[in-house]
Amino acid sequence: MDTAEFTDWLSGIERLSGGQIALALAELGAFARRSDNIDGRVSTEACRPEAASPTAQAERRKALRIERDVLATIGERKVERVRYELKMREVSVARKTPVGESLLAITFTGEALADFESRGFDDHCKFMFTTPAGEAVRRDYTPRHFDREKRELTLEFALHEHGHATDWASAAKVGDKAVIGGPRGSMIVPTDLAWYWLIGDASAFPAIRRRLEELPAGAHVEVVVLCAQAEDRSLFAVAAPERLHCVSSVAELHAKVRELALPQGEGYAWCAGESAAAIGVREILRQKGLPKEVMRVAAYWKEGAADFHEKMD
Numbered sequence: 598m599d600t601a602e603f604t605d606w607l608s609g610i611e612r613l614s615g616g617q618i619a620l621a622l623a624e625l626g627a628f629a630r631r632s633d634n635i636d637g638r639v640s641t642e643a644c645r646p647e648a649a650s651p652t653a654q655a656e657r658r659k660a661l662r663i664e665r666d667v668l669a670t671i672g673e674r675k676v677e678r679v680r681y682e683l684k685m686r687e688v689s690v691a692r693k694t695p696v697g698e699s700l701l702a703i704t705f706t707g708e709a710l711a712d713f714e715s716r717g718f719d720d721h722c723k724f725m726f727t728t729p730a731g732e733a734v735r736r737d738y739t740p741r742h743f744d745r746e747k748r749e750l751t752l753e754f755a756l757h758e759h760g761h762a763t764d765w766a767s768a769a770k771v772g773d774k775a776v777i778g779g780p781r782g783s784m785i786v787p788t789d790l791a792w793y794w795l796i797g798d799a800s801a802f803p804a805i806r807r808r809l810e811e812l813p814a815g816a817h818v819e820v821v822v823l824c825a826q827a828e829d830r831s832l833f834a835v836a837a838p839e840r841l842h843c844v845s846s847v848a849e850l851h852a853k854v855r856e857l858a859l860p861q862g863e864g865y866a867w868c869a870g871e872s873a874a875a876i877g878v879r880e881i882l883r884q885k886g887l888p889k890e891v892m893r894v895a896a897y898w899k900e901g902a903a904d905f906h907e908k909m910d
């Protein structure tokens with residue numbers, strides 16, 4: 598099975614019933630045992646805890662960094678892409694914690710997380726689960742926090758009216774099982790640039806919150822977030838409160854971004870959220886003359902579309 602075949606296999610997983618996911622994982626495990634795990638191939642090595650001796654773990658971690666390339670150059674600094682070996686990891690719910698008004702954090706645990714890797718604040722993994730009706734579903738989520746010692750991975754779900762993932766998260770109980778696929782790779786944006794803009798709605802809060810934690814204390818960061826509830830302001834730990842802008846509509850979000858003056862020096866603008874809203878932000882950033890190498894704008898979901906996937910160019 599090469600990468601293309603694996604991608605087909607992965608698409609097929611969506612059509613499987615709940616119990617069949619386990620069978621599919623067994624199939625993948627059998628493949629991993631057959632394969633020599635070279636670049637571009639797939640392994641469930643981490644799903645087999647009995648193989649996790651300290652030496653084997655160190656070797657695995659080394660093998661995870663299978664490719665590194667430069668996406669853009671900002672002055673003397675580089676935006677890099679690190680690719681990992683794609684793995685499926687079986688996990689279970691350890692605990693649920695409400696985060697502000699909009700997010701529900703779910704912490705998953707499992708020995709398979711021993712060699713989980715996520716180095717970029719906007720990484721995403723495939724969260725795979727089975728609905729009560731037996732439908733296998735997968736959605737994208739940001740690894741918000743990872744504790745290797747405890748083998749714990751936390752995702753933050755922006756709860757919305759209805760959707761398989763939001764419903765699963767709301768109803769999840771300790772011990773419920775799911776599968777985490779990936780991340781396939783990370784985009785590494787330097788943490789010592791002159792400025793950063795972080796823009797988005799609740800689906801982007803996990804990435805924005807993670808980035809705020811990663812940046813050095815004195816970093817010049819402007820945050821523009823669409824907060825359905827004003828209380829969600831407290832979710833963002835910014836050093837300069839005047840640089841945190843909580844708005845209550847997409848129109849206000851666009852207006853605020855339009856109003857901001859580009860700071861001096863080399864920086865990076867990041868935005869994610871509803872498709873039309875994100876496209877609007879990208880247009881405003883372009884009008885400000887920001888080169889595409891120093892911005893990343895992503896559509897994380899689309900109004901009225903379930904399981905939305907579309908790459909913005």
Ligand SMILES: Cc1cc2nc3c(=O)[nH]c(=O)nc-3n(C[C@H](O)[C@H](O)[C@H](O)COP(=O)(O)OP(=O)(O)OC[C@H]3O[C@@H](n4cnc5c(N)ncnc54)[C@H](O)[C@@H]3O)c2cc1C
Binds near residue numbers: 740753901905
């Ligand atoms: C790279 C990436 C990273 C992401 N990280 C996160 C994350 O960390 N946390 C997070 O909460 N989301 C994240 N998302 C967004 C998440 O994958 C989508 O919101 C997903 O559609 C939710 O699945 P669902 O089954 O609940 O809803 P779906 O079945 O996909 O959609 C059902 C309905 O709900 C609407 N809908 C979907 N998402 C939202 C939303 N966020 N708000 C309001 N209405 C919505 C749709 O328009 C549709 O009408 C990420 C997306 C990407 C691409």
